[in-house]
Amino acid sequence: MSWFSDWKEKRAKKKAEKAATAAAAPAKKEAAASSAPAAAKGAKAPEFIADSPIDGYVPGLGAPPGGKINIAIYWAAACGGCDVSLLDTDEKVLNIGDMSNILMWPIATDGKEKDIEALEDGEITVAMINGAIRNSENEHMARLLRKKSQILVSYGACACLGGTPALANLVPGGVNEIKDYVYGVTPTSANFIADGGRKLEDVMPRPEYNAPEGTLTLPVLYDTVKTVDQVVDVDYYIPGCPPTQKSIAALLDALVGFVYRGEALPPKGTTVGVIPKSLCEECHRHKENRRITEVFEPHEVLNIDHDLCLLDQGILCLGAGTIAGCGAPCTKADQPCRGCYGPPKPVSEQGSSIFTAIASLFPIEANDAKMNEDDMDDIMSVIKDPLGYFYAFSMSKSLIKRAVNEGGQ
Amino acid sequence: MAEFEPKIVAFCCNWCSYAGADGAGVARMQMPTNFRIIRTMCSARVDPEHVLRAFSKGADGVLVLGCHPADCHYIGGNYRARRRIALLRMVLEQYGFDPKRMKLEWVSASEGEKFQKTVIEFVDTIKALGPNPVCSKEA
Numbered sequence: 450m451s452w453f454s455d456w457k458e459k460r461a462k463k464k465a466e467k468a469a470t471a472a473a474a475p476a477k478k479e480a481a482a483s484s485a486p487a488a489a490k491g492a493k494a495p496e497f498i499a500d501s502p503i504d505g506y507v508p509g510l511g512a513p514p515g516g517k518i519n520i521a522i523y524w525a526a527a528c529g530g531c532d533v534s535l536l537d538t539d540e541k542v543l544n545i546g547d548m549s550n551i552l553m554w555p556i557a558t559d560g561k562e563k564d565i566e567a568l569e570d571g572e573i574t575v576a577m578i579n580g581a582i583r584n585s586e587n588e589h590m591a592r593l594l595r596k597k598s599q600i601l602v603s604y605g606a607c608a609c610l611g612g613t614p615a616l617a618n619l620v621p622g623g624v625n626e627i628k629d630y631v632y633g634v635t636p637t638s639a640n641f642i643a644d645g646g647r648k649l650e651d652v653m654p655r656p657e658y659n660a661p662e663g664t665l666t667l668p669v670l671y672d673t674v675k676t677v678d679q680v681v682d683v684d685y686y687i688p689g690c691p692p693t694q695k696s697i698a699a700l701l702d703a704l705v706g707f708v709y710r711g712e713a714l715p716p717k718g719t720t721v722g723v724i725p726k727s728l729c730e731e732c733h734r735h736k737e738n739r740r741i742t743e744v745f746e747p748h749e750v751l752n753i754d755h756d757l758c759l760l761d762q763g764i765l766c767l768g769a770g771t772i773a774g775c776g777a778p779c780t781k782a783d784q785p786c787r788g789c790y791g792p793p794k795p796v797s798e799q800g801s802s803i804f805t806a807i808a809s810l811f812p813i814e815a816n817d818a819k820m821n822e823d824d825m826d827d828i829m830s831v832i833k834d835p836l837g838y839f840y841a842f843s844m845s846k847s848l849i850k851r852a853v854n855e856g857g858q
Numbered sequence: 859m860a861e862f863e864p865k866i867v868a869f870c871c872n873w874c875s876y877a878g879a880d881g882a883g884v885a886r887m888q889m890p891t892n893f894r895i896i897r898t899m900c901s902a903r904v905d906p907e908h909v910l911r912a913f914s915k916g917a918d919g920v921l922v923l924g925c926h927p928a929d930c931h932y933i934g935g936n937y938r939a940r941r942r943i944a945l946l947r948m949v950l951e952q953y954g955f956d957p958k959r960m961k962l963e964w965v966s967a968s969e970g971e972k973f974q975k976t977v978i979e980f981v982d983t984i985k986a987l988g989p990n991p992v993c994s995k996e997a
């Protein structure tokens with residue numbers, strides 16, 4: 450653990466140095482703090498330790514020359530996995546602490562909405578939003594953080610593509626149908642209503658409630674779940690469910706370069722951590738003729754061949770319609786790619802692009818010319834739930850974003 | 859209210875169906891004018907994305923027309939197309955569309971009459987179904 454004692458030493462030295470300069474020039478620091486990133490330009494680079502033991506982690510980084518930057522992390526309609534991926538950064542989280550004041554991070558710190566509201570516009574350097582926009586509160590917070598931040602990052606599959614929450618768009622009756630089911634039909638709710646002699650209205654949440662103490666409000670759910678960039682302007686995207694440590698390190702490296710050395714940030718709109726080709730190129734499996742006649746769930750295939758393309762084994766893998774960069778952890782673990790990184794750049798619709806490719810892998814039959822379209826329906830019906838499967842992550846970004854009702858409303 | 863006049867997008871493959879449509883026109887066969895033809899080199903060039911885009915932009919119905927099985931200029935294009943269209947039909951049904959809003963039909967270069975019949979029938983079908991449900995509701 451020599452790097453650790455090294456790190457402690459450096460850290461102590463840095464601290465002493467800092468105290469000395471702070472005492473010598475308190476006025477200078479104050480002036481710099483108000484425009485941290487700009488002031489960082491031309492500032493002396495800190496000493497980077499060449500053999501940093503953890504990829505992306507810089508021991509003894511210390512505060513940026515222009516003072517700490519402000520960051521905020523918010524969860525919208527999220528599962529918490531994205532926040533955990535940020536907590537999972539191990540030592541790198543210390544660099545985040547060196548570099549910044551975390552003004553808001555619901556999973557880990559105490560910052561509240563009113564604290565953000567009290568800030569000047571642009572006072573936050575980087576805000577990261579994970580999760581989809583599922584209700585009015587999500588949208589309000591996204592707009593608020595956009596207003597207060599210089600850089601806004603859409604973090605994770607839900608924020609970038611809609612992700613799992615956006616599958617709610619496929620409920621034909623929208624929010625009302627979902628609420629009726631959750632509060633009226635699920636056994637716990639139904640029993641609760643029946644046991645207490647209650648009515649559905651008694652348990653149904655209402656967006657406004659007049660209590661003796663005043664009016665209480667709840668966020669309003671949306672019928673159509675949206676991505677972050679469908680409600681506010683986004684600067685960077687980090688895909689993944691959740692994003693990989695490699696992507697986080699890439700963002701952190703860019704930020705460290707920016708705040709400590711005044712280096713240019715990647716161009717606006719950059720998707721961090723991707724490689725502009727399809728996942729199949731990153732996947733270690735070799736491809737044979739890839740003809741599908743039967744479809745299996747991974748658990749139905751005993752002895753999955755670890756080196757053969759999963760499509761060759763009848764397991765529907767979305768790699769061909771997914772952008773590379775994650776390192777294909779899923780196919781390494783004998784699981785198909787579910788497409789969490791989103792489509793490769795030129796592709797606008799991930800779902801249709803992948804099911805088009807997969808439909809083409811069904812072989813032509815000897816008597817194809819004599820078959821009719823009903824026979825085709827039979828052949829293709831081995832694929833269950835194509836909409837849910839091929840659009841599992843990208844519903845908010847698809848061409849048709851929600852269920853439709855024939856014959857008017 | 860005036861009668862509903864549907865907007866229909868018809869993808870026609872260059873080698874058979876487009877020629878068939880041309881034949882119908884040259885022979886001055888009467889048919890409704892609700893459709894706009896998009897010529898593709900083969901029915902297999904019709905990506906399901908094109909059909910979804912047509913629906914998302916307000917088309918009330920989509921026709922995909924190609925060479926008869928075994929007649930595709932590129933040998934197997936229509937065999938690919940019919941599989942994709944079958945899967946797309948499942949997807950459209952899951953969205954809640956009436957699957958009759960999209961039709962795959964084989965029309966050869968000499969089948970002007972079949973082209974006419976297909977268009978007439980399809981326009982009737984779509985008129986009965988009413989307007990595209992995507993436009994009526996978008997949150």
Ligand code: SF4
Nearest residue numbers: 528530531606607690
């Ligand atoms: S992207 Fe995945 S990990 Fe992140 S919030 Fe959505 S479901 Fe959870």
Ligand code: SF4
Nearest residue numbers: 729732758759766768
């Ligand atoms: S389809 Fe899936 S298993 Fe096959 S090569 Fe592509 S990513 Fe790998």
Ligand code: SF4
Nearest residue numbers: 775779786787789790
């Ligand atoms: S293999 Fe596919 S599902 Fe798995 S992490 Fe990569 S993009 Fe996501």
Ligand code: FES
Nearest residue numbers: 871900924925935
């Ligand atoms: S060329 Fe007509 S279907 Fe292929």
